[in-house]
Amino acid sequence: MLQRLKDNFHLSMITLVGVIASCTLLPYALYRLATGSYLVGIVDLLMIAVSTVSVWMAWRTGDTEKPGFLMAAVFCFGAVLVCMKLGQDVLFWIYPLMVFIFFLVAPIKALLLLLLMVSAIVSLHFADHSRIFNNGFQLLAFITTTFITSIFAYIFAYRTHLQRKELRHLATTDPLTGAATRHSLTDELTAAIDLYQQKNSVSGLMLLDLDHFKRVNDNFGHQSGDQILSQLVPLLKQMIRQQDSVFRYGGEEFVLLIKEIQLADLHRLAEKIRHAVWHQLSLPDGSALTTSIGIATVQQATDWESWLQQADVALYQAKHQGRNQVVIATGPEADKSNSS
Numbered sequence: 175m176l177q178r179l180k181d182n183f184h185l186s187m188i189t190l191v192g193v194i195a196s197c198t199l200l201p202y203a204l205y206r207l208a209t210g211s212y213l214v215g216i217v218d219l220l221m222i223a224v225s226t227v228s229v230w231m232a233w234r235t236g237d238t239e240k241p242g243f244l245m246a247a248v249f250c251f252g253a254v255l256v257c258m259k260l261g262q263d264v265l266f267w268i269y270p271l272m273v274f275i276f277f278l279v280a281p282i283k284a285l286l287l288l289l290l291m292v293s294a295i296v297s298l299h300f301a302d303h304s305r306i307f308n309n310g311f312q313l314l315a316f317i318t319t320t321f322i323t324s325i326f327a328y329i330f331a332y333r334t335h336l337q338r339k340e341l342r343h344l345a346t347t348d349p350l351t352g353a354a355t356r357h358s359l360t361d362e363l364t365a366a367i368d369l370y371q372q373k374n375s376v377s378g379l380m381l382l383d384l385d386h387f388k389r390v391n392d393n394f395g396h397q398s399g400d401q402i403l404s405q406l407v408p409l410l411k412q413m414i415r416q417q418d419s420v421f422r423y424g425g426e427e428f429v430l431l432i433k434e435i436q437l438a439d440l441h442r443l444a445e446k447i448r449h450a451v452w453h454q455l456s457l458p459d460g461s462a463l464t465t466s467i468g469i470a471t472v473q474q475a476t477d478w479e480s481w482l483q484q485a486d487v488a489l490y491q492a493k494h495q496g497r498n499q500v501v502i503a504t505g506p507e508a509d510k511s512n513s514s
């Protein structure tokens with residue numbers, strides 16, 4: 175549980191806002207109900223209930239977008255109703271609420287929700303015979319301070335949002351080749367295994383390793399080696415579909431995860447890739463570059479490690495048999511007998 179909170183910033187913020195909102199609103203809700211302010215008491219209870227349900231939904235489904243929006247919208251709606259009933263006594267609560275909203279939804283949605291909320295409060299003031307603010311100065315101060323708070327909170331939230339996106343990109347994308355890093359590989363393989371177990375959707379894995387790559391570096395320099403690696407990934411991406419992925423597994427070793435494919439088609443695709451590398455990539459002196467590929471489908475896997483292990487055994491066999499070839503994994507039983 176702690177790990178999920180640490181890994182998922184949005185989930186931890188929804189949980190924190192939900193807990194703070196429930197703890198601070200509950201005494202007020204009870205007090206309002208006890209003193210006869212039934213509408214305000216019910217609105218407070220509604221906000222507590224929505225917070226609890228939203229936090230529960232976010233934890234259960236892993237989707238934080240809808241619960242965050244639900245909480246933000248109900249908080250803004252509740253704030254308007256409470257302001258209408260209690261007037262300026264509750265205006266100070268608007269400011270922490272404005273900050274909360276930026277933690278619950280995307281910056282632009284938060285800004286729009288807050289503009290709607292402030293406009294609704296100001297409109298109600300005029301519609302309800304100037305009941306919310308004492309005078310024009312107070313009204314003007316409210317509009318100015320909420321506007322300033324919203325704009326600065328928006329800028330801060332937007333910058334943080336961009337930085338988080340950039341960090342995620344740096345952590346998940348290999349800078350040399352543009353392939354995904356190993357970081358996300360285990361999650362994607364686990365998701366493909368789940369998909370097979372739940373919906374019988376078969377995915378395939380290719381482990382691809384360039385042949386004699388050390389010689390490329392030794393003969394033409396490390397920079398030429400880098401250039402070949404950076405040409406390889408666009409070539410691989412051209413040959414797979416949008417839903418498939420390429421990961422850089424090690425130096426000159428790559429993993430391709432191909433969704434919804436049967437073994438025969440996976441084999442055909444691997445052969446196509448092997449030919450493309452052989453005929454479309456070349457060394458600085460014009461000579462050919464080859465690759466060896468081990469393939470395995472998800473049916474043979476019990477977990478992501480065993481899946482990868484089977485493709486690895488097949489790749490080892492391809493290297494052992496002379497390189498520049500595709501070998502299909504024969505499954506865990508055959509692996510055991512091969513190694514004994």
Ligand SMILES: Nc1nc2c(ncn2[C@@H]2O[C@H](COP(=O)(O)OP(=O)(O)OP(=O)(O)O)[C@@H](O)[C@H]2O)c(=O)[nH]1
Nearest residue numbers: 383384385386387388389391396399400425426493
């Ligand atoms: N230029 C360059 N070379 C790399 C990079 N990462 C790993 N390598 C090189 O890749 C080579 C891998 O060599 P080996 O594992 O011995 O394998 P190989 O020479 O390809 O031989 P086989 O795999 O057996 O066909 C090493 O020389 C590494 O230095 C990289 O990012 N850039």
